[in-house]
Amino acid sequence: MNDKKQLSEDDKALFRDAVGDVKSVTNDKAPDTTKKPSARVQSSQNDNQSVMESLLSELSENDLLETGEHLSYTAPGVQRSVLRKLKSGKYAIQAELDLHGLTLAMAKNELSAFLLDCQHRRLLCVRIIHGKGRKTVEKTPRMKPAVNQWLQGNKKVLAFCSARSNDGGTGAVYALLKRLSD
8 A cells, every 4th residue: 555645736836836947966976175285385485695694504524424314303492292293293294395406505595595485484394305315426415414404503493303204204304493473
């Protein structure tokens, strides 16, 4: 026995008039409206000479010696928990700079401009790719220890450490920057 009530032709016509034209749907899935993350920014803007000179000093041959596999640094007063979070990738990388193929002099300029630009843009966590230096003629890294020294001497840097393996490992560092004072 069918318990469904049958609609009259008048009721069906009234329904069709109220609903209007109907279009058949072949896809019953809602569109993906999630916002995609913005692309990582790689900055190569140049900065004025005085900022560069105050940020980066000349390197001696002793400074270019191997610094070990993993780099790690925190500025005085920065809690160790901040470095732990940085090492574990808890901070989102907001920009990156790749120093591959640059001379030390070119890398100084790029790094100086990059850090200043990031601070002005209020970016807090960046990745700097310096490479491992195993393809050099001397088979010893030159860029890695230079970046280590430059970042430690930079007042804009709160902490830095070698990146996780999926972000370049010991060929890159995460750097946490100070907020620019208003």
